[in-house]
Amino acid sequence: MESNDAVPALAALAQEHRLAVFRLLVQAGLEGLPPGQIAERLKLVPPTLSFHLAQLKHAGLVQVRRDGRSLIYTVNYDAMNGLMAFLTDNCCGAACVVPVCEPQSATIVRRRATPRARPS
Amino acid sequence: MESNDAVPALAALAQEHRLAVFRLLVQAGLEGLPPGQIAERLKLVPPTLSFHLAQLKHAGLVQVRRDGRSLIYTVNYDAMNGLMAFLTDNCCGAACVVPVCEPQSATIVRRRATPRARPS
């Protein structure tokens, strides 16, 4: 992930309701959830939730598939892992543990243990 | 970390210049950097940088100490680790790797490997 992708992703998460939606989807796993259930749990009216889901989708943090009349939103684990790797990039000599969530699928991004010279 | 802290932290990072400042400080480690050097590297005028540093500080992501005429900004690694733990909370049965950066200091937050029942 690069700065160009990270800023929209962080902006998408930097909002109370969207953060709640995202975390709900993280916990829902690959099964995902339809907007109806999300709206019910988080007490959001449909247009507002739809707006927030669109932001998360546009930022690449979630995906949608259709199942009959329902749309099913799921977390994009690769995007989530990429974001966290980006935030900790070159941290403490690249020696720290890499954030990795892997719910069956998701590309694993592990940090090389290679020590790195600090920019002078 | 809780939602009340996570939203301001994410909002602080959701801006091109602040994200660049934060990553610079992550890489600078415990030594930190004064605004003058940050401004020079990122080509920011003092008031703008000062504004962004204040946002990062207010969000708890960075700290300041004074060294003579210079102020030295450093990353708050605990806040950073807390934020990433929060984002991946209850992810994939709590089986995934926890993001941890530990530059000598910083409280380590490792996830318990306890499997967790998925909400039905």
Add this chain to the structure above:
DNA sequence: TCGATGATTCCATAGATATAAAACTATGGA
């Protein structure tokens, strides 16, 4: 093909945010 359900899009408004010029504050040395 009609009605019901699930969800999105349009739109107006209220509120929050980024920027930099000018003014101010704090520290250290002469």
Add this chain to the structure above:
DNA sequence: TCCATAGTTTTATATCTATGGAATCATCGA
């Protein structure tokens, strides 16, 4: 005490964002 250096605060403006009512779109079953 005066000056220079290092940063912050104030202020005005331009821009972006969140919200929800009303209208619209998509799918399914009868």
